[in-house]
Amino acid sequence: MTQDEINREEASRNLKWFIDKVYPGRWLMVGMSRDGRYMVQVYGASARDPRNKDRILTTKGGKVIVESSSGAPVARPDIVFYDAMDETAHLWVVTNGQHTHDIITRHNERPGDLMATLFQRDFEDDLPNGTSRIAGTCIRIGKATCFELAMLRKSESSNACDRIAYAYGDMPPGYGRFISTYVGDAKPLPPFRGEPLLMPLGNTIDEVLESYWHDFTRQHRIGIAVKFIPLEWGLGMLSAVKTMNTLTKGQTPAGA
Numbered sequence: 001m002t003q004d005e006i007n008r009e010e011a012s013r014n015l016k017w018f019i020d021k022v023y024p025g026r027w028l029m030v031g032m033s034r035d036g037r038y039m040v041q042v043y044g045a046s047a048r049d050p051r052n053k054d055r056i057l058t059t060k061g062g063k064v065i066v067e068s069s070s071g072a073p074v075a076r077p078d079i080v081f082y083d084a085m086d087e088t089a090h091l092w093v094v095t096n097g098q099h100t101h102d103i104i105t106r107h108n109e110r111p112g113d114l115m116a117t118l119f120q121r122d123f124e125d126d127l128p129n130g131t132s133r134i135a136g137t138c139i140r141i142g143k144a145t146c147f148e149l150a151m152l153r154k155s156e157s158s159n160a161c162d163r164i165a166y167a168y169g170d171m172p173p174g175y176g177r178f179i180s181t182y183v184g185d186a187k188p189l190p191p192f193r194g195e196p197l198l199m200p201l202g203n204t205i206d207e208v209l210e211s212y213w214h215d216f217t218r219q220h221r222i223g224i225a226v227k228f229i230p231l232e233w234g235l236g237m238l239s240a241v242k243t244m245n246t247l248t249k250g251q252t253p254a255g256a
Contacts, residue, residue, distance in 0.1 A: 004172075007198060011175055014197040018178070019215045023048060023185040026096040030136040030147045031176020034203040039138040039145065039229040040176060041094045042201075042212060043084045046220035048185070050255035052080060057223035057243040062087040064094075064225040064241060070252040079124055079131075085227055087239060092229055095135040096181060097124070103135065114148045115165040122161040123154045128188040130154030132181045138229060145231070147171050149179055149196050166196055176201045204228075205242050213244045221246055 001009075018024065029042040043064060047053045056069045064085035074080055083100045086093050091111075093103045099121050106117040114137055124131040133152040139145065150165040168177065177196035182189045202208045209226045216224060223245040230239070247253060 007172055007175055008200075011198045011200040014178070014199050015215065017197070018199070019217075021183060022217060023182055023189070023220055024217070025131070025181035025189065026134070027178065027180035028094045028096065028134060028136050028149075029176040029178045029199055029201075030094065030138055030149065030171070031199070031201050032171045032173045033201060033208075033228065034174035036173035037231055039092065039140065039147075039231065040201050040208060041085060041092060041136065041138060041227040041229070042176065042208060043094050043096075043225045044212065044216055045084070045096075045222040045224075046217065047222055048220055050253045053220075053222055053246070053253040055080060055222050056245040056247055056249060057084065057225050058249075059225075059241050059243060062092075062227075062239050062241065064227070064243065069245075069247040069249060071250075072252070076126075079126070085225060085241065087229075090139055090141050092138040092227065092239065093135070094137075094227070095133070097133050099133055099135060103137065114150050114167075115163060118150055118152055118163065121152055123152050127154075127159070130159070130191075131189070132191050134179050134181060134192075136177075136179075140229070140231065145170060147177065149177055151179060151192070153191050153193075174201055174203075175199065205240055209242050209244055 027044045031040050058065050082098045091107050103117050135150045137148045147168040153162045155162050178199045179196050180192045184190050205228045225243045227241040
């Protein structure tokens with residue numbers, strides 16, 4: 001088999017795994033468009049509790065913001081509301097929490113590796129789940145690219161924080177690497193473990209958005225955001241971001 005055939009088989013198997021998962025929680029992906037012209041970031045959010053489904057993904061410039069749909073008060077706004085995507089010079093960030101701001105701030109003050117930035121945080125303080133904080137970055141300096149994924153996850157053997165990071169010097173066109181907070185619906189919620197999964201990516205922002213919206217479990221999904229970042233910058237060439245949501249602004253989820 002050729003490497004491309006191996007990649008297609010692996011990505012197809014992983015996509016089926018994703019489709020079959022009842023509850024992935026929040027998840028993200030970094031990779032390359034199929035034509036190799038764009039770095040790609042994908043973010044997805046889901047929830048089981050109707051009160052936690054009271055969220056939508058909105059955009060402001062290069063940011064993707066997770067905010068309330070109805071405006072109703074929540075018990076933990078520090079966990080449920082945050083910038084899921086942001087960007088600064090040479091760096092594009094996607095996370096499931098307020099550590100987006102940590103990564104952007106440190107990069108602007110003193111560029112460094114992703115894990116060093118995240119040492120000031122642990123997993124979320126929602127025991128017994130201990131929801132993982134996950135993050136992904138795309139870096140472009142000159143002709144060089146780098147893709148990073150990191151996870152702050154509750155240890156299997158204690159309440160300590162395991163800190164795991166992966167860096168990819170390149171990504172094959174048409175594929176991305178995926179991590180999520182959970183891998184199922186149980187008590188406590190089982191966290192993602194193992195190396196980030198190879199997943200397929202399309203050629204356009206609409207193709208990626210619509211395919212993963214369709215594959216994302218309908219029972220719990222909140223929204224999806226996709227960002228395309230051009231490798232070759234020119235006049236009018238800016239990162240593009242689009243979202244799809246279960247709710248619309250002002251709508252209250254059923255059962256909330």
